[in-house]
Amino acid sequence: MSSVLSTASRTSSPRTTAIFFAGSVALLAILPAVLPTYHVSVATQILIFGLFAMSIDILAGYAGRTSLGHGAIFGTATYVVLYGVANAGLPLALAIPLAVVAATLLAAIFAALAIRTTGVYFLLLTLALGMIVWGICLRWSVVTGGENGIRGDIRPAFIGDARSFYYVTLGCSVVLTWAMWRFIRSPFGLTLSGIRDSESRMRSLGYNVSLHLFIGFVMSGVFAGLAGALYALFNNFVSPSTVALTQSVTGLLMAIVGGVGTLFGALIGSFVMIALENFVSFYTQRWLTVLGLVFIFTMIFAPAGVLGTIRVLRARRQG
Amino acid sequence: MDRRTFLKTTAAAVGGAGLGLGPMRGALAQTGPIKIGLLAPLTGVIAAGGKEVVEGFQFYFEQNGLELAGRKIEVIVEDDASNPDTALQKARRLVEQSNVNFLVGNILANTGLAVANYVKGTGTPYFIPVIAADDLTQRARIPNVIRIAGYSASQNSRPFADWAYKQGYRKVATISQDYTFGHEQCGGFAQTFTELGGTIVQQFWHPLNTSDFSPYLGQLAGLGIDAVFAMETGADATRFAKQFASFGLKGKLPILAAQNMTDQSVIRTLGPEAEGLVSAAHFCEGAKEPATVKFVAEYEKKFGILPSIYGFSHYSGAMWLAEAIKKIGGKVEDKDALLKAVRELELSGSPLGKTVKLDAYGNPIYDIYIRKVEKRADGKLWNVPVETYPGVSQFWKYDPETYMKQPAYSRDFQGIKKA
Numbered sequence: 081m082s083s084v085l086s087t088a089s090r091t092s093s094p095r096t097t098a099i100f101f102a103g104s105v106a107l108l109a110i111l112p113a114v115l116p117t118y119h120v121s122v123a124t125q126i127l128i129f130g131l132f133a134m135s136i137d138i139l140a141g142y143a144g145r146t147s148l149g150h151g152a153i154f155g156t157a158t159y160v161v162l163y164g165v166a167n168a169g170l171p172l173a174l175a176i177p178l179a180v181v182a183a184t185l186l187a188a189i190f191a192a193l194a195i196r197t198t199g200v201y202f203l204l205l206t207l208a209l210g211m212i213v214w215g216i217c218l219r220w221s222v223v224t225g226g227e228n229g230i231r232g233d234i235r236p237a238f239i240g241d242a243r244s245f246y247y248v249t250l251g252c253s254v255v256l257t258w259a260m261w262r263f264i265r266s267p268f269g270l271t272l273s274g275i276r277d278s279e280s281r282m283r284s285l286g287y288n289v290s291l292h293l294f295i296g297f298v299m300s301g302v303f304a305g306l307a308g309a310l311y312a313l314f315n316n317f318v319s320p321s322t323v324a325l326t327q328s329v330t331g332l333l334m335a336i337v338g339g340v341g342t343l344f345g346a347l348i349g350s351f352v353m354i355a356l357e358n359f360v361s362f363y364t365q366r367w368l369t370v371l372g373l374v375f376i377f378t379m380i381f382a383p384a385g386v387l388g389t390i391r392v393l394r395a396r397r398q399g
Numbered sequence: 400m401d402r403r404t405f406l407k408t409t410a411a412a413v414g415g416a417g418l419g420l421g422p423m424r425g426a427l428a429q430t431g432p433i434k435i436g437l438l439a440p441l442t443g444v445i446a447a448g449g450k451e452v453v454e455g456f457q458f459y460f461e462q463n464g465l466e467l468a469g470r471k472i473e474v475i476v477e478d479d480a481s482n483p484d485t486a487l488q489k490a491r492r493l494v495e496q497s498n499v500n501f502l503v504g505n506i507l508a509n510t511g512l513a514v515a516n517y518v519k520g521t522g523t524p525y526f527i528p529v530i531a532a533d534d535l536t537q538r539a540r541i542p543n544v545i546r547i548a549g550y551s552a553s554q555n556s557r558p559f560a561d562w563a564y565k566q567g568y569r570k571v572a573t574i575s576q577d578y579t580f581g582h583e584q585c586g587g588f589a590q591t592f593t594e595l596g597g598t599i600v601q602q603f604w605h606p607l608n609t610s611d612f613s614p615y616l617g618q619l620a621g622l623g624i625d626a627v628f629a630m631e632t633g634a635d636a637t638r639f640a641k642q643f644a645s646f647g648l649k650g651k652l653p654i655l656a657a658q659n660m661t662d663q664s665v666i667r668t669l670g671p672e673a674e675g676l677v678s679a680a681h682f683c684e685g686a687k688e689p690a691t692v693k694f695v696a697e698y699e700k701k702f703g704i705l706p707s708i709y710g711f712s713h714y715s716g717a718m719w720l721a722e723a724i725k726k727i728g729g730k731v732e733d734k735d736a737l738l739k740a741v742r743e744l745e746l747s748g749s750p751l752g753k754t755v756k757l758d759a760y761g762n763p764i765y766d767i768y769i770r771k772v773e774k775r776a777d778g779k780l781w782n783v784p785v786e787t788y789p790g791v792s793q794f795w796k797y798d799p800e801t802y803m804k805q806p807a808y809s810r811d812f813q814g815i816k817k818a
Contacts, residue, residue: 116495116496117495118491118492118495118496119496121491121495125488219577219606221577221578221579221809221810222809222810222811226577226578226579227508227509227578227579227607228508228509228512228532228578228579229483229509229512229513231512231513231515231516232516233516233519233520240520242495315484315487315513316516316517316520317483317487317512317513317516317517319483319484319509319513321482321483321484322484358488358492361477361478365441365442365478368442
């Protein structure tokens with residue numbers, strides 16, 4: 081698995097990536113012209129969850145740490161935006177930065193507690209931390225509205241309709257995806273990949289492994305928080321299910337289906353999962369079963385995920 | 400089938416499914432079918448109730464035909480998965496993709512509130528026969544959200560408090576699941592009871608899905624109270640009733656149960672421990688009204704179970720909508736006319752056997768039954784009426800505008816009058 085992972089993440093040259101990136105953006109930009117309204121809102125959701133899954137992939141794919149606490153970080157930002165605007169009456173321009181700060185702080189706490197562990201211990205610790213946040217959102221009903229959550233028309237009128245909000249989301253996605261890509265390709269990002277491949281070697285080369293992982297975790301939290309803030313605008317609503325474990329698992333599954341360690345794969349995973357959920361559930365109530373089968377087949381036939389497999393195949397052909 | 404053929408056929412099937420979606424769009428002429436979007440939790444924590452929502456709603460149309468004012472009725476069912484995010488997404492799909500004329504349904508308050516917030520923006524009429532959150536027809540009401548055939552959470556507990564006081568109970572404790580539906584039902588009880596001169600000795604709030612009630616039962620036993628008001632739903636209700644009985648409290652400490660605790664969805668799984676439980680509700684499956692008897696018999700014949708609040712409410716909701724649609728000649732595209740017709744309708748044919756109408760805030764006014772769980776001749780448990788409070792609105796005896804100046808019920812505000 082780890083050799084597949086490294087092949088998958090190493091075979092993208094900056095040039096092909098740039099072409100691929102520009103092509104995708106162009107394609108995404110014309111989508112609202114051909115899609116009906118509902119599909120545009122599904123596309124918006126795919127982009128938001130794509131960002132979320134990418135933030136998880138920064139850790140899972142590049143630092144080798146699989147987090148189950150990112151749903152809580154994402155959802156905390158959603159809560160802060162909704163609480164700020166709908167309950168505390170703050171302007172949106174203030175609530176969004178506050179939400180990102182809150183998500184960053186939460187990520188820093190998670191990171192400080194979890195970063196020294198690896199593998200299943202990291203998984204369990206982030207899971208537990210995420211559950212604490214979920215518990216707080218559920219029980220601190222004076223602030224969070226408990227089970228009922230917080231509602232409000234927080235999306236400004238000028239981006240009120242599905243199409244203009246889609247373009248806002250697309251704009252944010254382009255900038256953030258580029259930022260994440262730059263981050264993982266930066267010298268700092270490469271040290272994360274180094275830590276993933278061999279912690280002891282990085283340590284003996286003189287790197288402060290814990291500090292690097294800490295920063296990596298916090299940065300990934302920043303991106304998850306930004307996605308969560310967008311989600312607040314998308315839904316105008318938040319409840320404990322947004323910070324629940326299923327949210328973290330969904331994000332992780334998206335990253336896995338698309339290909340862990342491919343970054344853009346997370347977007348593909350988000351597309352596969354949300355599109356399947358929407359279109360399969362149109363025909364059968366058993367859409368969860370279909371989704372489950374898709375995961376099983378992905379794991380059997382394409383363990384490196386969609387994009388990962390494509391890259392592996394291409395690398396093989398080039399010999 | 401080898402792996403490659405399998406992959407190919409799967410891809411072809413998935414691709415084909417995707418293509419099939421194309422022709423589904425397109426505007427509908429006024430002569431097309433009336434499309435109803437029914438949202439129900441068919442999976443998740445309250446899936447059993449969701450099934451009855453769909454059955455009850457469709458049962459009405461099965462009996463009366465899928466045609467109103469010359470137009471066909473098309474009911475599109477979507478699963479909200481007992482999750483507000485999913486509910487919101489499905490509501491979006493019903494409105495924006497399936498082009499439904501209006502939405503009906505949902506069970507859990509959080510799913511209903513999420514959908515209500517969405518339709519506030521689109522103006523789509525949304526009817527909620529089960530969602531009981533007080534504020535949807537009080538402080539935070541939305542013109543296009545109407546609670547046909549439903550009730551608001553604190554509505555039934557007020558006459559119940561009055562009845563309890565008349566039984567001579569003076570000191571009562573409450574135990575409830577710790578969420579809005581519980582806060583509101585307890586609030587209604589506590590406020591009315593203390594205003595009459597009773598005392599609320601203590602209030603216990605426990606998390607949803609509590610498996611062990613013994614810490615609470617031990618405390619309840621030692622409080623020296625006359626009765627306990629218990630607000631439990633689903634599996635919590637079953638566990639509470641069983642543990643209360645095995646703790647030896649049954650027969651010693653009377654339980655005043657919230658209506659959902661003795662609803663058919665709960666007591667059909669219970670035995671002797673549920674017998675004798677008293678509750679207050681607008682629907683009582685053991686009532687002697689001919690319309691109720693007829694409905695219960697037909698429902699039982701069709702589904703093999705006695706109707707729960709979910710089945711009953713959605714059956715009545717369907718009837719309410721059908722009557723209103725007939726009045727406006729099937730022109731459901733005119734949202735304002737539809738909402739007006741629904742709001743002004745006085746429903747006489749409902750299984751309650753009495754005429755039901757809405758108050759000015761979109762919540763029905765009912766004759767509330769005080770009911771008691773008894774064993775029917777064939778051994779099944781059901782609720783039979785003990786007493787009736789006629790014409791109870793969500794505001795009890797208060798002036799609506801004055802009432803709505805007080806905050807909504809929460810853990811911290813229960814409307815308790817200081818002695």
